Amino acid sequence: MAxxxxxxxxxxxxxxxxxxxxxxxxQTQVGVSDxxxxxxxxxWFQELxxxxxxxxxxxxxxxxxxxxxxxxxxxxxxxxxxxxxLVLAFVSIHHxxxxxxxxxxxxxxxxHLPAILDGEIWVQGFSExxxxxxxxxxxxxxxxxxDAFVVNGQKLWASGAAxxxxxxxxxxxxxxxxxxxxxxYLLMDMRSPGVDVRPIRNxxxxxxxxxxxxxxxxxxxxxxxxxxxxxxxVAQETLxxxxxxxxxxxxxxxxxxxxxxxxxxxxxARPDGLRLLDDALVQxxxxxxxxxIAGLRLLCRGLxxxxxxxxxxxVEASVVKLFYSELLxxxxxxxxxxxxxxxxxxxxxxxxxxxESGAWALDFIGSWEWTIPGGASEIxxxxxxxxxxxxxxxxxVAR
Amino acid sequence: MNIDLSEEALEFGRLAKRALEAAGxxxxxxxxxxxxxxxxxxxxxxxxELGAWQLDPRDSADELEAAAALCRSAGYWxxxxxxxxxxxxxxxxxxxxxxxxxxxxxxxxxxxxDRRWAAVTLDGRRSMATARPMAASPRRSAFVxxxxxxxxxxxxxxxxxxxxVLPCWTLLGMLDRAVELARSYVREREQFGQPLATxxxxxxxxxxxxxxxxxxxxLAKYALWSIEAGRHEALDDALxxxxxAVEAAERVLRVAHQLHGAIGFCDETVLSWVSRQSVxxxxxxxxxxxxxxxxxxxxxxxxxxxxxx
Ligand SMILES: Cc1cc2nc3c(=O)[nH]c(=O)nc-3n(C[C@H](O)[C@H](O)[C@H](O)COP(=O)(O)OP(=O)(O)OC[C@H]3O[C@@H](n4cnc5c(N)ncnc54)[C@H](O)[C@@H]3O)c2cc1C
Numbered sequence: 001m002a003x004x005x006x007x008x009x010x011x012x013x014x015x016x017x018x019x020x021x022x023x024x025x026x027q028t029q030v031g032v033s034d035x036x037x038x039x040x041x042x043x044w045f046q047e048l049x050x051x052x053x054x055x056x057x058x059x060x061x062x063x064x065x066x067x068x069x070x071x072x073x074x075x076x077x078x079x080x081x082x083x084x085x086l087v088l089a090f091v092s093i094h095h096x097x098x099x100x101x102x103x104x105x106x107x108x109x110x111x112h113l114p115a116i117l118d119g120e121i122w123v124q125g126f127s128e129x130x131x132x133x134x135x136x137x138x139x140x141x142x143x144x145x146x147d148a149f150v151v152n153g154q155k156l157w158a159s160g161a162a163x164x165x166x167x168x169x170x171x172x173x174x175x176x177x178x179x180x181x182x183x184x185y186l187l188m189d190m191r192s193p194g195v196d197v198r199p200i201r202n203x204x205x206x207x208x209x210x211x212x213x214x215x216x217x218x219x220x221x222x223x224x225x226x227x228x229x230x231x232x233x234v235a236q237e238t239l240x241x242x243x244x245x246x247x248x249x250x251x252x253x254x255x256x257x258x259x260x261x262x263x264x265x266x267x268x269a270r271p272d273g274l275r276l277l278d279d280a281l282v283q284x285x286x287x288x289x290x291x292x293i294a295g296l297r298l299l300c301r302g303l304x305x306x307x308x309x310x311x312x313x314x315v316e317a318s319v320v321k322l323f324y325s326e327l328l329x330x331x332x333x334x335x336x337x338x339x340x341x342x343x344x345x346x347x348x349x350x351x352x353x354x355x356e357s358g359a360w361a362l363d364f365i366g367s368w369e370w371t372i373p374g375g376a377s378e379i380x381x382x383x384x385x386x387x388x389x390x391x392x393x394x395x396x397v398a399r
Numbered sequence: 400m401n402i403d404l405s406e407e408a409l410e411f412g413r414l415a416k417r418a419l420e421a422a423g424x425x426x427x428x429x430x431x432x433x434x435x436x437x438x439x440x441x442x443x444x445x446x447x448e449l450g451a452w453q454l455d456p457r458d459s460a461d462e463l464e465a466a467a468a469l470c471r472s473a474g475y476w477x478x479x480x481x482x483x484x485x486x487x488x489x490x491x492x493x494x495x496x497x498x499x500x501x502x503x504x505x506x507x508x509x510x511x512x513d514r515r516w517a518a519v520t521l522d523g524r525r526s527m528a529t530a531r532p533m534a535a536s537p538r539r540s541a542f543v544x545x546x547x548x549x550x551x552x553x554x555x556x557x558x559x560x561x562x563x564v565l566p567c568w569t570l571l572g573m574l575d576r577a578v579e580l581a582r583s584y585v586r587e588r589e590q591f592g593q594p595l596a597t598x599x600x601x602x603x604x605x606x607x608x609x610x611x612x613x614x615x616x617x618l619a620k621y622a623l624w625s626i627e628a629g630r631h632e633a634l635d636d637a638l639x640x641x642x643x644a645v646e647a648a649e650r651v652l653r654v655a656h657q658l659h660g661a662i663g664f665c666d667e668t669v670l671s672w673v674s675r676q677s678v679x680x681x682x683x684x685x686x687x688x689x690x691x692x693x694x695x696x697x698x699x700x701x702x703x704x705x706x707x708x
Contacts, residue, residue: 127661130589133590133591133660134590134591137590137591137592200667201666209661209664209665271503279692281691281692282688333649336682336686337686337688337689365674368653368656369661371657372660372661373661376657376660378598378600394598
């Protein structure tokens with residue numbers, strides 16, 4: 001796309017943001033109930049959808065079709081105008097869609113992609129009490145019975161499961177095969193009998209984690225994604241979407257919302273008349289962050305472009321995930337630090353905000369979580385070492 | 400020069416640790432958060448029985464060391480009670496405790512307690528402080544409230560090192576606990592068919608946390624000794640300790656969280672409580688860059704004197 005077209009698109013996106021982003025959502029979304037949060041999220045998703053902005057990264061035939069450059073411009077404008085984040089639909093538009101597009105049947109895509117646009121919510125049901133970093137050791141079983149699978153087991157840490165309609169589920173279909181060879185990938189209707197969801201409270205006082213108990217849940221065989229017992233391979237699609245593709249939006253957020261606020265905060269005159277920005281230490285810190293954010297944005301762009309061209313390497317998503325999560329933490333450290341006391345007393349985080357909510361103390365705690373999901377940093381490092389640098393595998397008892 | 404705590408002080412610390420355990424241990428913080436009205440009654444009487452409020456850390460080296468050991472034990476159980484702050488109470492003001500304040504909007508983790516507080520700024524200005532009501536639930540605020548100050552005098556310079564150093568001992572106790580929790584967690588938790596502790600990547604992170612903790616312990620003893628010895632650099636030493644304590648806390652707690660995985664963010668784990676209770680100690684009266692700036696301003700190009708003078 002020519003630069004002038006891109007600039008025209010930016011102007012259009014900017015006008016849309018100015019006209020459609022509710023000016024007061026940060027105030028109105030503080031302390032709201034779960035139900036209000038969900039309905040606000042769903043309504044906001046539909047606003048974006050009407051403009052063609054909800055799933056810009058999907059193929060055109062399914063309602064997306066923006067070039068990577070356009071996506072970046074859109075995410076920049078949304079961030080710069082402080083749009084609410086799509087927290088609830090995150091797994092639906094990224095994890096679920098990527099998996100269906102890469103490995104789903106035509107029928108599965110037709111059943112779910114339009115439904116996602118209509119507001120269908122998905123949850124990722126991968127982790128289990130005994131299967132975290134070692135995801136392949138999962139124990140939930142799916143027993144084939146005629147045209148269906150009967151599922152039993154327990155999933156843990158499923159973010160947002162309480163509001164989900166559907167679940168991306170990994171279950172063991174061959175208990176005798178080696179760990180990675182006996183797993184299947186299933187689409188599970190959360191309203192099926194035998195599905196029991198229980199919320200867990202986390203350190204910042206929120207409830208987004210859930211446990212899912214599965215007791216003789218029947219899933220039709222038509223909801224199998226990819227071949228039986230090859231779910232591990234399909235799961236890599238989901239994980240690489242989680243580690244890499246979601247980061248395009250997140251990195252623009254980091255640069256255009258979180259970092260910009262930090263600079264604004266540092267530019268404000270304090271009661272003693274001084275600005276933090278006048279301090280050489282603060283300048284140094286901000287410059288280092290700016291450099292790293294620029295690097296992250298380039299990394300993300302490169303990854304998404306190569307992914308679309310089918311040339312992405314096996315470790316690129318891990319590099320992006322590792323860099324994003326640790327940079328987010330460095331930025332939150334710095335933010336909490338320089339904003340100082342205000343950080344301790346401002347503890348109201350609005351719903352619909354991301355990891356840069358502006359409530360630094362909570363964002364700081366929240367950012368610590370980021371080096372864990374989608375494979376902890378150590379697992380990303382192992383992937384980069386083994387698959388990227390060709391290092392020998394770590395000695396292991398069982399794999 | 401001997402910077403180690405006396406055997407009596409260490410024994411007092413052990414006694415306090417056991418008494419706090421008997422009074423509820425890890426549950427003390429949990430109950431206080433659920434029922435903020437019980438914050439005082441959960442811990443105050445146990446410490447009174449131990450004789451904590453008879454200690455005058457300004458009076459003798461023995462009592463100062465006992466106070467430090469007590470703070471460390473309170474930190475170990477993350478008791479959510481301002482033990483250090485109460486031990487620092489000034490003898491010549493009608494106050495139950497003393498907090499060091501540094502900001503145009505002074506604050507301290509003294510919410511929900513019916514106590515009289517004195518406050519002192521880093522340059523020694525003393526005031527009586529009235530705690531405002533808690534603006535957020537203890538879960539969100541960790542009992543931090545804003546303070547209204549009523550100026551008293553400029554006679555608090557000698558209070559400041561003590562007011563900075565004792566809370567660092569509380570934080571040290573929290574880091575003792577965090578390392579202990581992480582160590583036992585990685586020995587128990589198995590992934591890839593083996594305890595997490597067998598991965599060198601895990602061992603190295605834990606070692607780094609331990610090195611931070613041990614380093615902090617030494618500095619804490621040194622800064623305490625500096626007060627005992629009445630050195631006029633005591634404030635520099637206290638600020639240097641605070642800087643190291645805040646840095647060590649970030650590193651140790653981060654490692655402990657990383658090694659716990661997702662469960663470390665859930666209140667089922669003690670770590671989640673320890674790290675939440677540690678936030679006010681790390682942020683107040685000055686966070687990392689504030690402490691660093693203050694120390695730099697005071698030292699100029701002179702540098703710290705150090706043990707060997
Ligand atoms: C915010 C958040 C959201 C999440 N959302 C979801 C979700 O929606 N759906 C879902 O299925 N799961 C979700 N998870 C779970 C996540 O995938 C797991 O937490 C993650 O895979 C790590 O597993 P674990 O927590 O059991 O930690 P463990 O596997 O027990 O590991 C604990 C720590 O040990 C270390 N470690 C582990 N293995 C190694 C190794 N081989 N070498 C060196 N060090 C190692 C790492 O530091 C690791 O953090 C979420 C987690 C978080 C924190």
